[in-house]
Amino acid sequence: MMVRMRDIADRLGISVSTVSLALNHKDKGRVNPPLAEKIRVTANRMGYRPNPHAVGLKLNKSHAIALICYTGPDDPFLSGLTGGAQAAAAEAGYILITIPVTDAPGAEESAIQTALQRDVDGIVFAADYYRRRDIPTVPDTTPFLFLDCISTGSNPVVTEVIADEAQGSFDATSHLISAGHTHVGYVGVDDDRYIARHLREKGFRDAVREHLGDEATPLIINAADPSISAGEAVAASLFSRPVAERPTALFCFSDRTAFGVAQAARRHGLSLPEDLSIVGFDNVEYTSEFFTPRLTTVELPHQRMSSEAVRQLVHLIENPRCEPHRLKVPCPLIHRDSVNPHHS
Known part of the structure; x- marks a missing residue:
């Protein structure tokens, strides 16, 4: 049951107006300080909570x-x-x-x-x-x-x-490089509707520059959009390259992009993560959790x-x-x- 000011007043044997002054911190010069503090302590012990609607009206x-x-x-x-x-x-x-x-x-x-x-x-x-x-x-x-x-x-x-999508992408790429991958790539999207395409690419570029040096040439390819099919299509051309020219790790614009990349990799006989490490972005349950192996990804919080x-x-x-x-x-x-x- 909701505790009212009347209940507190009855408990202490004082007026409701005195309780109201103390609980609304308008007691200075009007209520004896020890009594005002006693009212507030009693209200707290009794579980009194202000009525949001009444406060809103005031x-x-x-x-x-x-x-x-x-x-x-x-x-x-x-x-x-x-x-x-x-x-x-x-x-x-x-x-x-x-x-x-x-x-x-x-x-x-x-x-x-x-x-x-x-x-x-x-x-x-x-x-x-x-x-x-x-x-x-x-x-x-x-x-x-x-x-x-x-x-x-x-x-x-x-x-x-x-x-902070650039920070997330930087951390994802840094994680791949810290795992020993120096031939890393980024699978982005070629659609200017997405501000994120530039931010995620920037994070990738910054991480490559910081960890591998200015002389490193970032490998970047763009899918037509963030869909699974578009990711698979653009990755197929990547895995058709000679083995020495293929990346050993890829950071992908989205989890769906990563899913498509993984499908293309398997069609070219690559095992994940033994032959290719992948990191996605978004942390969407139906792709990241059911991805095989379970997908390392950046969470869009x-x-x-x-x-x-x-x-x-x-x-x-x-x-x-x-x-x-x-x-x-x-x-x-x-x-x-x-x-x-x-x-x-």
Whole structure:
């Protein structure tokens, strides 16, 4: 049963107004300090929790936030995205309202109106993949930020929470090189819709330069897109090269790309990871967990990103004058079985 201020007042034999002053920290000069402290200790022992709705009415806040996300039920990242946001919202005392949206004309405007009709205190706009996007039409009085997307300008005009994809790629490539592979390659994608294609390639290049020296020539090939079939097609040409020209390890743009590369490798008689070590990116369960051998990969940390986005939004709601900034969340390397030591 919920503990009320009346219950605390009855326990101590004092008025409800005195309890209210102490619990709302308005007791200075109005309530005897030892009594005020006794009220707070008693409230804590009795399990008193402020009523979020009542607090919201006093502050003209609903204690609800909206997550407007461009994703569908088949999105492998959806559960992490919503789960992380939900947990962070609950921890901060907020209700999370999730509103899926498509790229259909007017869909985002409709989603914004739905959020505003529910009097949300702020909005998180989450993209379906890391990309640039326009600033949405939101009232100046409603704080919002971007998750897994950035504004079209060179500097953030709203707060943005993104994954540090270059760092993740650097760590993946460094892991391959530390295992003794000096002939490493990167299988990227040739599609400029994906900002990640440049960041993941940059991380690969930086790791090769740092560990193998400026004279090392990075081996880079690009698939048409991140699909399994495109990865298989581009890798087939790679494995058709003479043995001396083949890489012994490959870092791949995505887990699906890695899956396609593995299929091509096996068709050319290569064993994984004995003949070829592979690292993916995303940590998508249906490819990384069921990959044989289990795929070493970089995790795209949607759960942590969405948690951080909610925390940043709550801070913005409570501190409206905060300057926009870009927050990068680390991408951890998940060690499994697809990397073998290489001995020259």
